[in-house]
Amino acid sequence: MNLAPFIDGSYAISVVFLVGVFALTYTRYRNAVKRLAAVEKR
Amino acid sequence: MNENVLNAEVLPASRTGSWLHYYANPGRFLRLAQPVLPWAAAVSIILTVTGIIWGYAFAPADWEQGNAARIMYVHVPAAWVAMAGYAALAVCSFFSIIWRHPLADLAAEEIGPVGAGFTFVCLVSGALWGKPMWGAYWVWDARLTSVLVLFFLYLGHIALIRAFDNRAHGYRAAAILALVGAVNLPIIVFSVQWWNTLHQGNTISITGSSKIYITMLYPLLIATLGFYLSFITLVTARLCAAIMERKTRALLLAAAERAS
Numbered sequence A: 001m002n003l004a005p006f007i008d009g010s011y012a013i014s015v016v017f018l019v020g021v022f023a024l025t026y027t028r029y030r031n032a033v034k035r036l037a038a039v040e041k042r
Numbered sequence B: 001m002n003e004n005v006l007n008a009e010v011l012p013a014s015r016t017g018s019w020l021h022y023y024a025n026p027g028r029f030l031r032l033a034q035p036v037l038p039w040a041a042a043v044s045i046i047l048t049v050t051g052i053i054w055g056y057a058f059a060p061a062d063w064e065q066g067n068a069a070r071i072m073y074v075h076v077p078a079a080w081v082a083m084a085g086y087a088a089l090a091v092c093s094f095f096s097i098i099w100r101h102p103l104a105d106l107a108a109e110e111i112g113p114v115g116a117g118f119t120f121v122c123l124v125s126g127a128l129w130g131k132p133m134w135g136a137y138w139v140w141d142a143r144l145t146s147v148l149v150l151f152f153l154y155l156g157h158i159a160l161i162r163a164f165d166n167r168a169h170g171y172r173a174a175a176i177l178a179l180v181g182a183v184n185l186p187i188i189v190f191s192v193q194w195w196n197t198l199h200q201g202n203t204i205s206i207t208g209s210s211k212i213y214i215t216m217l218y219p220l221l222i223a224t225l226g227f228y229l230s231f232i233t234l235v236t237a238r239l240c241a242a243i244m245e246r247k248t249r250a251l252l253l254a255a256a257e258r259a260s
Helices: A004-041 B018-023 B026-058 B067-099 B102-134 B142-161 B167-181 B184-194 B214-259
Strands: none
Touching: A004 B026, A004 B067, A004 B102, A004 B214, B026 B067, B026 B102, B026 B214, B067 B102, B067 B142, B067 B167, B067 B184, B067 B214, B102 B142, B102 B167, B102 B214, B142 B167, B142 B184
16 A cells, blocks of 8 residues: 555644634734734724 | 621631732733743753654554654553543633633633644544554544543634623533543543553553653653644734733724723
């Protein structure tokens, strides 16, 4: 049995999840910082 | 002599949970967490990438399972973080119910989606490991089923918080679900001992000797440390963002009230 698709698949799902969740969290954090700074400046 | 000993002014103030209230103050938490976040993110990314690359490319193949055992370096850390995340969720829910602290509610709300994500990775990587080893992606084995229940508990917690018009009611209901669901954690851990399972028994032991060769243990521990730190960093960043979003909303509401 060719194991490569199973190994690559499990690593791919982990990397996609980690990159995705870090990117989403970073975007949300940056937006929250910017919005708060803009409201406090008013 | 008529002094009422039950009078709050007579009794010394209880210090139970006072340290918790000190550090769980949203403003103080933001001031403490924000400077640490970039460093925590950098360390967690370095450790995770090192662990994953080491496991994928450089760790030795298993004598029995061959290269399929490489899935362990993402599956096992994801499983451990999924369980630790739920334990953290239960602890936050406990603090929320006992002390009614808003930061505990917010932390539980932010732990939910991240923990569900790690549980999903654990389930998918486990299925991909099961097919070449067992001949099936899924079996209704005690370990697999109890982890699937953990995933549903996470989803239930996420949904329950948002199920009420009054968010405070959602927090309370979700906290009760999280505490009741914590009974699933020992079931997951001991499922391989209590029942005859297809899933292998515990390989790593903190108290006894581990049944894993050192060249495979090091990348596994580094990947695990990376996944744990990633989880902590993600939840902290999401918690900081949630606090700032609430502060922004409060400031906008106050400005609108002044204008009207």
